[in-house]
Amino acid sequence: MVKALHIVVDDCTGCQQCEMACSYKHEGVFNPAKSRIKVFEFKDQGRSVPYTCTQCSDAWCMQACPVDAISVNTQTGAKEVSGDLCVGCKVCTIACPFGTINYNHTSGKVDKCDLCGGEPACVEICPTPALTFIDAETTGMEKMRYWAEKTDQGQTAQT
Amino acid sequence: MALTNKVLRVNLSNGTCESEATNAEWAKKYLGQRGLATKYMVEEVDPKVDALSADNKLIFATGPLTGTAAPTSGRWSVITKSPLTGAIACSNSGGFFGAEMKNAGWDMIIFEGKSDGPVYLDITNDQAELKDASNMWGKTVWETEDMLREIRGDNDIRCASIGPAGESGVLFAAVVNDKDRAAGRSGVGTVMGSKNLKAIAVRGTVGTQVGDAMKFMQAAGAAKQILADNAVTGEGLPTYGTQVLMNVINETGALPTRNANDVQFEGASKIGGEAMHEIRESDGQANLVSNNACFGCPISCARISKIDPEHFTVKGRPEYQINSGGLEYESAWSLGAATGVDDLEALTYCNFICNELGMDPISLGSTIAAAMDLYKEGAITDEDTGGMKLEFGNTKALVAIVEATGRGEGFGVEIGQGSRRMCEKYGRPELSMTVKSQEFPAYDPRGIQGMGLTYATSNRGACHLRSYTVASEVLGIPEKTDPLTPDGKAGLVKAFQDATAVVDSSGTCIFTTFALTMDDIAPMIDADLEGDWSSETLMELGERVWNLERKFNMDAGLTAADDTLPQRLLKEAAKTGPAKGKVNELDKMLPEYYELRGWTADGVPSNETLDRLKL
Amino acid sequence: MKHVIVGAGPAGVTAAETLRKADPDGEVTLVGGEADPPYGRMAIPYFLIGNIADSGTFLRKSDDPYDGQGIRYVQGIAEDLAADDGKLTLADGQQLDFDKLLISTGSHPIKPPIDGLDLPAVHHCWTLQDARDICGLIGEGKDVVLMGAGFIGCIIMEALALSGSNLTVIEAQDRMVPRMMNKTAGDMIANWCRSKGVNVMTSAKVTGVAEDGGKLSITVDNGETLPADLLVVATGVRSNMDFASGSGIDMDIGIKVDDHLQSSINSIYAAGDVAQGPDFSTGGWDVHAVQPTSVDHGRIAALNMAGHDVTYQGSLNMNVLDTVGLISCSFGLWQGVEGGDSSEKVDTANSRYTLLNFDGDLLVGAVTLGRTDHIGVLRGLIQSRIRLRGWKDKLMEDPNLFVEAYVDLTRT
Numbered sequence A: 001m002v003k004a005l006h007i008v009v010d011d012c013t014g015c016q017q018c019e020m021a022c023s024y025k026h027e028g029v030f031n032p033a034k035s036r037i038k039v040f041e042f043k044d045q046g047r048s049v050p051y052t053c054t055q056c057s058d059a060w061c062m063q064a065c066p067v068d069a070i071s072v073n074t075q076t077g078a079k080e081v082s083g084d085l086c087v088g089c090k091v092c093t094i095a096c097p098f099g100t101i102n103y104n105h106t107s108g109k110v111d112k113c114d115l116c117g118g119e120p121a122c123v124e125i126c127p128t129p130a131l132t133f134i135d136a137e138t139t140g141m142e143k144m145r146y147w148a149e150k151t152d153q154g155q156t157a158q159t
Numbered sequence B: 001m002a003l004t005n006k007v008l009r010v011n012l013s014n015g016t017c018e019s020e021a022t023n024a025e026w027a028k029k030y031l032g033q034r035g036l037a038t039k040y041m042v043e044e045v046d047p048k049v050d051a052l053s054a055d056n057k058l059i060f061a062t063g064p065l066t067g068t069a070a071p072t073s074g075r076w077s078v079i080t081k082s083p084l085t086g087a088i089a090c091s092n093s094g095g096f097f098g099a100e101m102k103n104a105g106w107d108m109i110i111f112e113g114k115s116d117g118p119v120y121l122d123i124t125n126d127q128a129e130l131k132d133a134s135n136m137w138g139k140t141v142w143e144t145e146d147m148l149r150e151i152r153g154d155n156d157i158r159c160a161s162i163g164p165a166g167e168s169g170v171l172f173a174a175v176v177n178d179k180d181r182a183a184g185r186s187g188v189g190t191v192m193g194s195k196n197l198k199a200i201a202v203r204g205t206v207g208t209q210v211g212d213a214m215k216f217m218q219a220a221g222a223a224k225q226i227l228a229d230n231a232v233t234g235e236g237l238p239t240y241g242t243q244v245l246m247n248v249i250n251e252t253g254a255l256p257t258r259n260a261n262d263v264q265f266e267g268a269s270k271i272g273g274e275a276m277h278e279i280r281e282s283d284g285q286a287n288l289v290s291n292n293a294c295f296g297c298p299i300s301c302a303r304i305s306k307i308d309p310e311h312f313t314v315k316g317r318p319e320y321q322i323n324s325g326g327l328e329y330e331s332a333w334s335l336g337a338a339t340g341v342d343d344l345e346a347l348t349y350c351n352f353i354c355n356e357l358g359m360d361p362i363s364l365g366s367t368i369a370a371a372m373d374l375y376k377e378g379a380i381t382d383e384d385t386g387g388m389k390l391e392f393g394n395t396k397a398l399v400a401i402v403e404a405t406g407r408g409e410g411f412g413v414e415i416g417q418g419s420r421r422m423c424e425k426y427g428r429p430e431l432s433m434t435v436k437s438q439e440f441p442a443y444d445p446r447g448i449q450g451m452g453l454t455y456a457t458s459n460r461g462a463c464h465l466r467s468y469t470v471a472s473e474v475l476g477i478p479e480k481t482d483p484l485t486p487d488g489k490a491g492l493v494k495a496f497q498d499a500t501a502v503v504d505s506s507g508t509c510i511f512t513t514f515a516l517t518m519d520d521i522a523p524m525i526d527a528d529l530e531g532d533w534s535s536e537t538l539m540e541l542g543e544r545v546w547n548l549e550r551k552f553n554m555d556a557g558l559t560a561a562d563d564t565l566p567q568r569l570l571k572e573a574a575k576t577g578p579a580k581g582k583v584n585e586l587d588k589m590l591p592e593y594y595e596l597r598g599w600t601a602d603g604v605p606s607n608e609t610l611d612r613l614k615l
Numbered sequence C: 001m002k003h004v005i006v007g008a009g010p011a012g013v014t015a016a017e018t019l020r021k022a023d024p025d026g027e028v029t030l031v032g033g034e035a036d037p038p039y040g041r042m043a044i045p046y047f048l049i050g051n052i053a054d055s056g057t058f059l060r061k062s063d064d065p066y067d068g069q070g071i072r073y074v075q076g077i078a079e080d081l082a083a084d085d086g087k088l089t090l091a092d093g094q095q096l097d098f099d100k101l102l103i104s105t106g107s108h109p110i111k112p113p114i115d116g117l118d119l120p121a122v123h124h125c126w127t128l129q130d131a132r133d134i135c136g137l138i139g140e141g142k143d144v145v146l147m148g149a150g151f152i153g154c155i156i157m158e159a160l161a162l163s164g165s166n167l168t169v170i171e172a173q174d175r176m177v178p179r180m181m182n183k184t185a186g187d188m189i190a191n192w193c194r195s196k197g198v199n200v201m202t203s204a205k206v207t208g209v210a211e212d213g214g215k216l217s218i219t220v221d222n223g224e225t226l227p228a229d230l231l232v233v234a235t236g237v238r239s240n241m242d243f244a245s246g247s248g249i250d251m252d253i254g255i256k257v258d259d260h261l262q263s264s265i266n267s268i269y270a271a272g273d274v275a276q277g278p279d280f281s282t283g284g285w286d287v288h289a290v291q292p293t294s295v296d297h298g299r300i301a302a303l304n305m306a307g308h309d310v311t312y313q314g315s316l317n318m319n320v321l322d323t324v325g326l327i328s329c330s331f332g333l334w335q336g337v338e339g340g341d342s343s344e345k346v347d348t349a350n351s352r353y354t355l356l357n358f359d360g361d362l363l364v365g366a367v368t369l370g371r372t373d374h375i376g377v378l379r380g381l382i383q384s385r386i387r388l389r390g391w392k393d394k395l396m397e398d399p400n401l402f403v404e405a406y407v408d409l410t411r412t
């Protein structure tokens, strides 16, 4: 069964530990600026919102890539970037309507959430129930898909 | 490793920003943050210097764990000579500024000299530049942060700034970061203002590395588990924040009330943690909106509150009808119990104002309480206060005087001098609840004896965060001691002081020590840094830091005579509660403390002690 | 059902793969006109600077991505189209029968009518072969002139500049990337490029090219004459549709298609650079010659060819550009709409710029310079027509908060 990263905004305390775990796992350094999950802080609302790729089925990033550098990991369903193939053209970064695939100035390539191969480090470190990794069908993926469909280039009518 | 090994030296007189290597020898002996910055102060600043002169220095410092995945790694400090106390000042803060500064690649920023006009320091990683802040001068902390974000066009920058209080010379002005976290005590914001330094904006994308990452993650993971399983850090603090203490301390009979005329407050339950959870009749909401974490913190004790939109303080003022930093135990006490005001919404508003205008709520509330006492005694009159009825329990007067103090208006100017100076001016020095001119916080030493010694010997003037013996005397951590007896407190205070100095030098939060022992902390530091770091080496380091601070103070002209308490605590017995009939028995604890410290009877560190600590 | 796809660029390949899945029983034939396996033109700059081998530009990296996946790959150039008979004739005489045809032949670069553009040292940079030809002519010490600083020109510019050549860029209009950037942003890009050692001339036209002692001599109407080892012409493209001209299919600047990407002839669809399709922003019809549009077109055309009924809401004009390290983007109606508000933030010192254009409380267009974080949300905000409500005012004050606006509005 495919699992999905489930985010419950109300439970997030804004500690950014997920960002540290993510940057450590992928870059070997504690550095929120290099994390693939980002916690947005809405100070006046007292609200913190963890935000990352939903591994959407449309995968605009993957489709837009001119050199086949993004592919689906069949085990996890994650859309993964191959550092070897990516040429750094950044077209995926404007194609993804969620802005969750980003150019990395140091590597000259793009970064996105890859679900850590099935054991997301952010979920492991999160001290609250804000981040969990659970059965995709029960995550309320509907809500995520809602915005995906609104941006959709035509697949809505297909289903 | 997780020192960046870089210090940013900013000369405000010449407008230069230069990078230099962190002194590695000193880092070995003083770790970082509080310890290391104090060493720089001792080496570079004449302790006798006028704190508000260009010759004083102001150091922003992170620790080796700041910015790492260690739990509560968001801590950082401001170190300088205090204009309030004349002693060394080290004020800690959390939030996100410190981690950002570390991620930009800086262990410390040392400000020296004084700028001709208002400036702010703009940092992006290794790029640092002083920029004109004329248009920010006079602006509140909140406005300043918004302006800096807009100027930079980057919402991810982090800011530390002073508000009007720091500009106008309020002696307990704070440096406020992330809008509602503060390096609050001892007037570090006043020093910043005296240098014409309005703010620091920092963006750090370099990140923080540790020595042995695998070992580090294991040690940090273990520590987090302990914090999660602990009743205080895993449940009490997340649910009620520090406000969990209000009713507890009141029942202990150690809640200084109405300028310590009483030790219990009949309104305590209206302003405590439980009250913040209660649904208001007016709008069906609770005062408390949520709890927030500082960077890297699994505890998340910080309160986010929203004031009742119908409350007189904010009605028709949408800018205050927001979610912002709510009451901590200390501020609820100082603004509330100390002044006899039990209006939770008004206290929350005053707390917002402290953040917005940049003031330490402890000193502010305590000084207002002293003014109320003076008013009651007739030492000040309506003529002095400009018609303000500064009576205990007068909510409207409290709100008005808080605003006036932050803005430097009317009688607020007197309040802004702190309780010691104000009480002396009006001829009643004994009404000032201060040690070394700093107002003491929310624990009455008549009901918690160890806190008397804590206040008397704290290197930065009265303070609970130098040795929080409340943990042992009230909460039973690490083991329960009797709060009403002075016996054994000298050793307890010394142990707490040394351990706290380590934590404050490491880049983590003292609240972890409700659950973590030095044996839990040492492995993180050991994995992080080169060399061998055990509990023993760390405790010795803590003692070294303590003695170094003491040395600075002695050289500044403080003596054993300053290691004392307000007469009220030593002479006037508690009227109610478990401590009824008690005064603080400092005289029973102090000599033993000196001896344990290896100090002379005059409180001077002996040569032997200095040698042992390699000072 | 016999599906033929002519033109094996991103549009054609995406269509072939989509058809393979959507019509498992149908026959899918993909006709590629170039000697190389299907590749992405976008990757050419990275080949030019030697970051990747030519195989790095290939659209698909798996072994045997076409025939191995049930897609018959035919190499050849279409020369004639008989729509009524369902026949496509290739240059080598081969005839392909189709029930449904997709035209995805892209476009080709054009040369303005200037003397000397047929000299051997004058090149386009459009195909992989062009890139191979150019490779030997660039590098340290070489004088290179680039004619045209449009989107494609600027993309090539980055590679030419990185090669270490002495580079001059000549743009006829008053600013760089005039069809993607306003004057403020275009000028900021020009200044940036100059600071990186590129000689940028705007409002300047090449009037003639001659050979002079083994070098090109390029005259410009601003009075300058430039010696060059290589002149790269990037002054515009035209759709590849000549082969279909006898079929009676409707064409304008491209092959005209409706919101199902179907042409005036029922059995024929068009996608990518060759198709003049619905424009999301204007509601009109246009050619958006960019990669994301070509794959969206390819996918949707294929679904409709397979018998699904998929309406296309139109392509959003969008670009991301890296000019010697300065990254810029433009989305949708970056020129704004009549009566709409716009919010602008210029930070010249740091080469950062943000412009948002609104129609009421909808975002309809944007330009950014110097930022890359979460930039895609601009597409999300525009294309999902998110009502900005309270965020409109905040964005009017500080347009840089668009990511925060998107996250706040969509995550509850």
Ligand SMILES: Cc1cc2nc3c(=O)[nH]c(=O)nc-3n(C[C@H](O)[C@H](O)[C@H](O)COP(=O)(O)OP(=O)(O)OC[C@H]3O[C@@H](n4cnc5c(N)ncnc54)[C@H](O)[C@@H]3O)c2cc1C
Residues within 6 Å of the ligand: A089, A091, C006, C007, C008, C009, C010, C011, C012, C031, C032, C033, C034, C040, C041, C042, C043, C044, C045, C076, C077, C078, C079, C104, C105, C106, C107, C125, C126, C127, C152, C155, C156, C240, C243, C271, C272, C273, C274, C288, C289, C290, C291, C292, C294, C319, C320
């Ligand atoms: C150097 C360069 C850089 C670019 N960079 C970007 C970028 O950064 N971002 C972006 O969005 N876009 C970029 N583009 C544009 C992008 O590459 C095109 O929009 C995209 O390739 C269009 O895809 P397509 O499939 O419609 O056409 P094409 O990719 O042009 O493919 C059409 C194919 O059909 C073939 N063909 C033509 N006529 C016939 C015929 N009669 N018979 C058979 N085959 C035929 C062609 O040879 C070609 O292989 C760039 C283009 C170039 C040249």
Ligand code: SF4
Residues within 6 Å of the ligand: A053, A054, A055, A056, A057, A058, A059, A060, A061, A062, A079, A095, A096, A097, A098, A099, A100, A101, A112
């Ligand atoms: S990066 Fe964006 S387009 Fe790609 S899978 Fe994630 S959400 Fe979808």
Ligand code: SF4
Residues within 6 Å of the ligand: A011, A012, A013, A014, A015, A016, A017, A018, A019, A039, A048, A050, A125, A126, A127, A128, A130, A131
């Ligand atoms: S680790 Fe969890 S609680 Fe902390 S910021 Fe990330 S999602 Fe929020």
